[in-house]
Amino acid sequence: MPMPYYVSPEQMMQDKAEYAKKGIAKGRSIIVMEYADGVLLTADNPSASLHKISEVYDSIAFAGAGKYSEFENLRKAGIRHADLKGFMYSREDVTARSLANGYSQSLGTIFSQEIKPLEVEILVVQVGVNGHPNEIYRISFDGSIIDEKKFAVIGGRSETVQTFLKDKIDGQVPSLKAAVALCVSALEQTPNQKLAPEGLEIAVLERQRATRKFRRLSTADIKQLLAS
Amino acid sequence: MNLPFLPNHDDSSFFDFISKQHPDLTIGNRGLSSAPAGPDASRGVPPMTVPQATTVLAIKYQKGVVIAGDRRATEGFQIADRRIEKVFKIDDHSAMAIAGAAGPCIEMAKLFQTELEHYEKLEGVALSCEGKANKLGQMVKANLPMVFQGLVVMPLYVGFDVKRGEGRIFKYDITGGRYEESDYHAIGSGGKDARNTMREHFQKNFAEADALKLALMSLYNAADDDVGTGGPDLVRGIYPTAKCVTAQGIADVPDASIRAVYDGLIAARRSKET
Numbered sequence: 001m002p003m004p005y006y007v008s009p010e011q012m013m014q015d016k017a018e019y020a021k022k023g024i025a026k027g028r029s030i031i032v033m034e035y036a037d038g039v040l041l042t043a044d045n046p047s048a049s050l051h052k053i054s055e056v057y058d059s060i061a062f063a064g065a066g067k068y069s070e071f072e073n074l075r076k077a078g079i080r081h082a083d084l085k086g087f088m089y090s091r092e093d094v095t096a097r098s099l100a101n102g103y104s105q106s107l108g109t110i111f112s113q114e115i116k117p118l119e120v121e122i123l124v125v126q127v128g129v130n131g132h133p134n135e136i137y138r139i140s141f142d143g144s145i146i147d148e149k150k151f152a153v154i155g156g157r158s159e160t161v162q163t164f165l166k167d168k169i170d171g172q173v174p175s176l177k178a179a180v181a182l183c184v185s186a187l188e189q190t191p192n193q194k195l196a197p198e199g200l201e202i203a204v205l206e207r208q209r210a211t212r213k214f215r216r217l218s219t220a221d222i223k224q225l226l227a228s
Numbered sequence: 229m230n231l232p233f234l235p236n237h238d239d240s241s242f243f244d245f246i247s248k249q250h251p252d253l254t255i256g257n258r259g260l261s262s263a264p265a266g267p268d269a270s271r272g273v274p275p276m277t278v279p280q281a282t283t284v285l286a287i288k289y290q291k292g293v294v295i296a297g298d299r300r301a302t303e304g305f306q307i308a309d310r311r312i313e314k315v316f317k318i319d320d321h322s323a324m325a326i327a328g329a330a331g332p333c334i335e336m337a338k339l340f341q342t343e344l345e346h347y348e349k350l351e352g353v354a355l356s357c358e359g360k361a362n363k364l365g366q367m368v369k370a371n372l373p374m375v376f377q378g379l380v381v382m383p384l385y386v387g388f389d390v391k392r393g394e395g396r397i398f399k400y401d402i403t404g405g406r407y408e409e410s411d412y413h414a415i416g417s418g419g420k421d422a423r424n425t426m427r428e429h430f431q432k433n434f435a436e437a438d439a440l441k442l443a444l445m446s447l448y449n450a451a452d453d454d455v456g457t458g459g460p461d462l463v464r465g466i467y468p469t470a471k472c473v474t475a476q477g478i479a480d481v482p483d484a485s486i487r488a489v490y491d492g493l494i495a496a497r498r499s500k501e502t
Contacts, residue, residue: 055349076350077234083242083346084235087338088253105233212345 016117020141023119024066029156029187030123031165032063032148034134035179038127038206038213042183044156044191045201053203055214057082057094059127061205065155066120066141074103074122091211096126100137100145108143117141121154127205127213157190164189176204180225197222242346243339243367255336255381256370283418283450283457284314284325286386286397287426288411289439292474293386293395294481296443297325298418298451299466300458310458311466317478319344322360322387323471327416328380332371336381340364357389361398361406369404384415388473395473418450418457425449436472440481443470444489460490 028044030052041063043052053063054075062078064071078099086094103122111117118141126135136148146152150169153161164186174182180202188195202217209215217225230236237245247254284297297314300307308330315325316337324340326333343363348354355363364385371381385398397409412430414422425446434442447468451459460467467490470481 049352051352054352073229073231074234077231077236079346079349080235080237080242080245083342083349084246084250087242087246087342088250102234106231109232 020117020119024121024155027065027155029153029158029161030063030065031153031183031186032123032125032136033151033179033183034173035176036173037208038204039125039134040179041203043201044187044195046199051201053201058091058211059205059213060096061125061214063123064120070118071120071122096124096135096137100124100139103139104143104145107139107141111142123152123154127207129207160190161186177225197226240347240350242343255332256373280329282314282327282416283414283422283447284327284384284416285414285422285443285446286384287439287443288395289434289436291436292388292472293397294439294443294470294472295323295325295386296447296468296470298447298458298468301330302456313469315469315471320477321390323473323478325384327382332379332381336367357387357396360387361385365400365404365406368400372403375402382415386473388475418454421450421453422446440470441489445493448493
């Protein structure tokens with residue numbers, strides 16, 4: 001009987017990670033940034049109908065980079081998780097932390113048990129109200145979860161964007177206008193060309209809004225914010 | 229593919245999702261089939277009493293629909309609650325009012341709210357007005373087993389149809405049958421009395437104030453003739469509630485304007501008695 005080839009676990013994990021990273025780097029970047037009145041989510045997305053950013057619950061939003069079918073599946077499962085919790089208990093019991101944990105568990109299990117890992121990187125964001133801080137969780141293809149402050153970048157050549165933003169951001173929390181301008185110029189670093197307002201997907205979680213705080217910005221809104 | 233540690237389901241309906249995966253949370257499945265229930269005299273068990281309602285109604289007017297309801301819940305000959313809320317905002321363009329057993333009614337309203345929000349988030353667009361009305365019909369149908377236990381849930385649904393640019397009213401029967409009303413409707417124990425009043429005074433293209441006045445007068449007349457319906461409680465300051473459903477969204481009619489309408493109505497009735 002022929003024996004299967006022996007592959008060391010280290011090698012196997014390394015191969016999977018490389019495969020997933022390659023898939024994620026193919027796409028374009030998404031930036032999440034805290035601003036004075038909430039959290040801003042900006043994606044370089046030429047499609048007007050296939051969204052990378054989505055509402056999950058009252059004060060929680062989701063952003064996914066990598067393979068569309070895979071992060072779309074994760075997004076839907078997250079909304080189901082949140083709506084079920086909110087229905088079973090109460091609206092205030094739905095938290096980004098619990099959702100991020102669910103994602104981390106799910107991605108981690110798939111990474112170690114399935115042959116093909118998910119080629120996705122996702123962000124779970126919650127705007128803090130009543131003096132609570134905002135929460136930004138970045139979850140990678142292997143289920144590792146990172147609690148980010150001020151801003152986070154996923155997808156595409158995220159390191160380049162990250163380095164650019166690190167230099168530009170100081171102690172001050174920017175206004176919405178300043179944050180949008182900063183995010184757009186950061187996204188323009190990688191293709192090295194101007195991004196049209198039509199090719200941007202921008203949404204905000206606004207602290208002041210009642211119950212559902214997620215709002216998508218229209219192209220007109222974006223143009224107005226970018227006009228100096 | 230299935231995601232471990234996260235809820236998996238194939239379609240965009242929250243109601244179907246919990247019906248399949250959390251049947252204990254859904255309506256029409258209370259596992260009461262062996263419990264003594266309903267007015268079953270032959271077994272000699274006393275009828276199970278649950279808080280009941282109601283008169284709720286809806287009237288179309290120029291800009292949309294006004295939907296209103298009284299505040300009383302009864303348990304047999306007892307008053308179970310004096311300030312129960314029977315008119316619910318469901319989403320930005322629809323509201324529903326309920327008649328029947330209070331607990332399951334409120335549960336259905338909450339489930340329907342979640343259902344519409346869930347669909348909107350998953351699909352990226354809200355359901356059409358017609359789609360929402362049909363979904364509610366399916367939920368009423370799912371409750372049919374509970375009707376035989378005496379737990380009736382009867383909604384009255386109103387929505388603003390953004391595509392058509394008009395308000396719409398839908399009534400239901402216990403089997404989930406869905407019927408659209410063209411002008412006005414009222415359901416509940418005092419529904420017939422309220423409908424009689426509306427039949428006499430309704431006019432097409434009412435102004436908002438007139439539609440509200442007629443709604444409150446119909447509730448007053450229903451409370452006059454039906455013990456299950458509460459009128460304005462002047463001592464405690466409890467008044468029926470009303471909402472206006474228009475293109476701009478759902479607006480609660482403030483208590484002060486409801487009180488003003490009733491003050492005028494009561495003064496007019498009192499002057500007839502002397």
